[in-house]
Amino acid sequence: MKKKYETPLLDELEKGPWPSFVTEMKKAAQKSDIANDGLGQLEKSFRTKRGYWKHGGIVGVLGYGGGVIGRYSSLPEEFPGVAHNHTVRINQPSGWFYTTKALREICDIWDKYGSGLTNLHGSTGDLVLLGTRTENLEAIFAEYSSRGWDLGGSGSAMRTPSCCVGPARCEWANIDTLDITYTLTQEFQDELHRPAFPYKFKIKTAGCAVDCVAAIARADLSIIGTWKGKIQIDQNEVQNYAKKGMNINAEIVNMCPTQCISYDGKTLKIDDAECSRCMHCIAKMTKALRPTGEKGATILVGSKAPIVVGSLLSWVIVPFIKAEPPYTELKALIHKIIEWWDENAKPRERIGEVIEIKGMRSFLEYIGVPPHPAQIKFPRKDPFIFFKDEDFEKVYKKGKY
Amino acid sequence: MALPQRKTDIGPPNYEQFLPPIIKKNYGKWKYHEELNGGTMVHVAESGDKLWTVRVASPRILSTDTIREISDIADKYCDGYLRFTSRNNIEFLVSNEKSLEPLQKELKQKGYTIGGIGNRVSNIVHTQGWVHCHGAATDASGLVKAIMDELFEYFTTKKLPNKVRLAVACCVNMCGAVHCSDIALVALHTKVPPIDHDRAGKICEIPTVIASCPTRAISPDPARKSVKINEEKCMYCGNCFTVCPAIEIHNPESDGIAIMVGGKVGSLRSNPKFSKLAIPFFYNEPPRWPKVVAAVKNILETYAKHARKHERVGEWIERIGWEKFFKLTGIEFTFVEKVLICSPDCHSCESRNPELIEFTRTGFPLKACGNDTYGYFRVFQQAVEIAPTY
Numbered sequence: 001m002k003k004k005y006e007t008p009l010l011d012e013l014e015k016g017p018w019p020s021f022v023t024e025m026k027k028a029a030q031k032s033d034i035a036n037d038g039l040g041q042l043e044k045s046f047r048t049k050r051g052y053w054k055h056g057g058i059v060g061v062l063g064y065g066g067g068v069i070g071r072y073s074s075l076p077e078e079f080p081g082v083a084h085n086h087t088v089r090i091n092q093p094s095g096w097f098y099t100t101k102a103l104r105e106i107c108d109i110w111d112k113y114g115s116g117l118t119n120l121h122g123s124t125g126d127l128v129l130l131g132t133r134t135e136n137l138e139a140i141f142a143e144y145s146s147r148g149w150d151l152g153g154s155g156s157a158m159r160t161p162s163c164c165v166g167p168a169r170c171e172w173a174n175i176d177t178l179d180i181t182y183t184l185t186q187e188f189q190d191e192l193h194r195p196a197f198p199y200k201f202k203i204k205t206a207g208c209a210v211d212c213v214a215a216i217a218r219a220d221l222s223i224i225g226t227w228k229g230k231i232q233i234d235q236n237e238v239q240n241y242a243k244k245g246m247n248i249n250a251e252i253v254n255m256c257p258t259q260c261i262s263y264d265g266k267t268l269k270i271d272d273a274e275c276s277r278c279m280h281c282i283a284k285m286t287k288a289l290r291p292t293g294e295k296g297a298t299i300l301v302g303s304k305a306p307i308v309v310g311s312l313l314s315w316v317i318v319p320f321i322k323a324e325p326p327y328t329e330l331k332a333l334i335h336k337i338i339e340w341w342d343e344n345a346k347p348r349e350r351i352g353e354v355i356e357i358k359g360m361r362s363f364l365e366y367i368g369v370p371p372h373p374a375q376i377k378f379p380r381k382d383p384f385i386f387f388k389d390e391d392f393e394k395v396y397k398k399g400k401y
Numbered sequence: 402m403a404l405p406q407r408k409t410d411i412g413p414p415n416y417e418q419f420l421p422p423i424i425k426k427n428y429g430k431w432k433y434h435e436e437l438n439g440g441t442m443v444h445v446a447e448s449g450d451k452l453w454t455v456r457v458a459s460p461r462i463l464s465t466d467t468i469r470e471i472s473d474i475a476d477k478y479c480d481g482y483l484r485f486t487s488r489n490n491i492e493f494l495v496s497n498e499k500s501l502e503p504l505q506k507e508l509k510q511k512g513y514t515i516g517g518i519g520n521r522v523s524n525i526v527h528t529q530g531w532v533h534c535h536g537a538a539t540d541a542s543g544l545v546k547a548i549m550d551e552l553f554e555y556f557t558t559k560k561l562p563n564k565v566r567l568a569v570a571c572c573v574n575m576c577g578a579v580h581c582s583d584i585a586l587v588a589l590h591t592k593v594p595p596i597d598h599d600r601a602g603k604i605c606e607i608p609t610v611i612a613s614c615p616t617r618a619i620s621p622d623p624a625r626k627s628v629k630i631n632e633e634k635c636m637y638c639g640n641c642f643t644v645c646p647a648i649e650i651h652n653p654e655s656d657g658i659a660i661m662v663g664g665k666v667g668s669l670r671s672n673p674k675f676s677k678l679a680i681p682f683f684y685n686e687p688p689r690w691p692k693v694v695a696a697v698k699n700i701l702e703t704y705a706k707h708a709r710k711h712e713r714v715g716e717w718i719e720r721i722g723w724e725k726f727f728k729l730t731g732i733e734f735t736f737v738e739k740v741l742i743c744s745p746d747c748h749s750c751e752s753r754n755p756e757l758i759e760f761t762r763t764g765f766p767l768k769a770c771g772n773d774t775y776g777y778f779r780v781f782q783q784a785v786e787i788a789p790t791y
Binding site: 009010012013015016017018019020021022023024025027028035038042045046048049050051052053054055061063064071074085087091092093094095096097098099100101102103104106107110111116117118119120121123125130131138139141142143145146147148149150160162164165167168169170171173176178182185186189190193209210211212213214215216217218250251255256257278279280283284286287290305306307311313347348 | 404405406407408409410411412413414415416418419420424428429431432433434435444452454458459460461462463464465466467468469471472473475476481482483484485486487489491494512513514526528529530531532533534535536537540542543546547549550553556570573574575576577579580581612613615638640642643644646651652653656664666667668669670671673675685687688689710711
């Protein structure tokens with residue numbers, strides 16, 4: 001295909017050492033009208049400092065309410081190739097592992113029906129196919145689904161769950177993030193494909209508190225691996241770190257948030273009872289330190305980006321839960337959480353916002369989780385309390401107070 | 402040609418089929434890992450098996466041609482196995498040490514950038530921008546390219562006190578982890594969008610438009626069969642434009658970019674943190690946004706110079722204090738008006754529940770909710786509140 005547009009501003013972004021998205025768009029433009037006109041419209045955006053896309057209507061595949069994002073150019077006469085420029089979300093495999101055979105298969109289908117441009121990956125985790133026309137959607141879905149690939153979530157629905165690399169390639173994984181993500185994605189297929197929620201609901205699973213998948217900041221339900229036992233210490237390896245120049249007192253002991261580590265130049269000691277399992281020492285001395293004992297997950301709820309009432313980080317709801325197949329307890333808890341949210345939210349309210357409106361108490365009581373000091377930053381700092389009669393009956397009249 | 406039979410609700414393919422044999426064998430039995438250079442690490446299993454990972458930068462937008470080229474390389478050196486990271490890097494998984502050097506050599510030869518491991522700048526998590534998003538106030542990919550060209554050596558070789566996570570969002574909806582990143586760029590619309598009343602009545606569903614507004618600034622305008630916007634309440638999020646293209650949110654003259662700093666998601670040493678406002682506004686300067694790029698580099702290098710080993714940007718700032726941060730970076734501290742958003746249904750501040758969460762009766766609504774985020778801000782207006790104050 002011929003070069004259709006002069007792109008002097010975008011050409012500037014082919015210079016410099018970092019890989020260029022413009023080069024990628026130009027490669028795709030050699031084969032696709034969509035990519036070619038996309039390039040032309042982008043050059044215009046760079047020239048005029050504004051976008052020219054419209055969010056669009058209801059597009060999708062039969063029987064699904066999500067997985068395709070409708071996008072139209074607001075300049076279809078000028079850039080007919082992108083009159084339609086819909087995005088198709090393909091549900092990625094857990095941990096973003098692929099074989100080259102699978103990737104080639106994905107590419108071959110996409111070249112046939114779309115722009116040849118992708119995002120590996122989108123923000124939620126999906127493999128994003130960037131730019132196709134409405135009339136191609138059914139064919140795209142048939143080609144992918146018959147080969148074992150399903151669409152991801154979009155709109156007011158369960159969004160495609162995602163996870164860190166977990167036990168596949170990380171010594172810190174306390175839970176099988178890949179299996180949990182696969183299992184939960186299968187569990188919520190209906191909720192994922194047919195938007196029936198008040199708003200989006202995201203699940204992310206991280207193997208430890210390092211949280212490489214930003215579960216605590218980017219998921220309505222954050223599952224983060226933790227452990228209950230001691231941190232096992234290999235003193236020889238501690239010495240090796242010291243020999244290699246690590247200042248153990250400055251870098252490890254003094255940076256421990258609970259000050260539960262000591263080091264006398266020979267032996268490293270950890271008071272496990274006071275450890276908050278933050279992962280600092282383990283991450284910095286991975287050869288010397290490793291968690292032992294019972295492994296499981298902390299369940300947190302509510303994080304989101306700023307719209308509507310401001311950003312939220314997830315709150316701890318369940319400090320420790322066993323997370324082993326078939327995940328019966330975990331699944332039941334998630335269903336209960338979603339049920340409460342669905343009952344109480346107005347359209348476009350995320351669960352974190354509804355908890356702020358309705359109160360943590362009503363949420364916890366509904367899902368059957370007792371109050372626990374691990375859930376709070378600190379207790380309330382004023383004595384303005386609305387006492388309920390049941391509180392006297394259940395707690396204060398029992399004789400202890 | 403007849404299409405194959407479609408299937409629904411099958412979910413993603415099971416990940417196990419994509420795991421290399423060495424991972425299957427040592428699944429959950431890894432002992433430790435070591436960083437070998439800026440972009441290579443080795444994981445050692447309890448069995449003694451070793452798996453090398455070579456991490457390569459990606460512009461995230463990839464053409465099928467490039468994916469095939471990457472696949473060819475993975476076929477040659479990785480038995481056809483590879484993965485992608487949560488920050489959009491490509492990871493080549495090598496189980497035979499003999500393949501490691503030839504792989505690195507071929508990658509360099511073909512112009513790939515190896516890096517992003519350890520205490521460095523990794524790839525920038527970002528949104529679609531002008532490439533594909535309807536609400537974008539800037540282009541994300543262009544901004545990322547311009548910044549990473551400048552910070553290139555912090556990805557490949559140069560070490561920092563700790564890892565530094567950058568993110569770019571092309572509007573306040575923030576489809577990336579911008580709200581908890583070390584250095585975060587968020588694009589802003591800054592003016593109340595004008596309404597094309599003729600079109601609005603014809604192409605937009607009025608109740609949906611009214612409901613789309615998070616600050617309830619939109620109300621019906623029956624006389625014109627359209628809507629009106631309360632300028633005092635509008636915070637230019639663009640949600641109305643999403644459902645009604647007749648409300649034009651784009652404004653090339655006044656759309657721009659804010660820089661926020663000090664967020665993180667990991668719980669190491671200190672709790673996860675939100676990013677906080679450092680510079681409220683830059684004008685869009687495509688194709689390379691030189692002022693934004695310089696400001697990001699300045700913040701990064703000031704941090705690199707002054708922070709203690711292992712301190713993240715936010716931890717460093719909290720130790721030295723915000724006053725010192727503004728002094729060291731030379732960033733001018735300006736007035737911004739913070740838009741406080743209080744959901745009309747939210748009565749947290751006069752809660753009838755003995756809440757366990759932090760709350761105060763005296764603060765602003767946002768703070769009363771235990772919500773200590775920056776909220777939204779209007780630039781270049783008289784101050785009612787100085788931010789950041791946390």
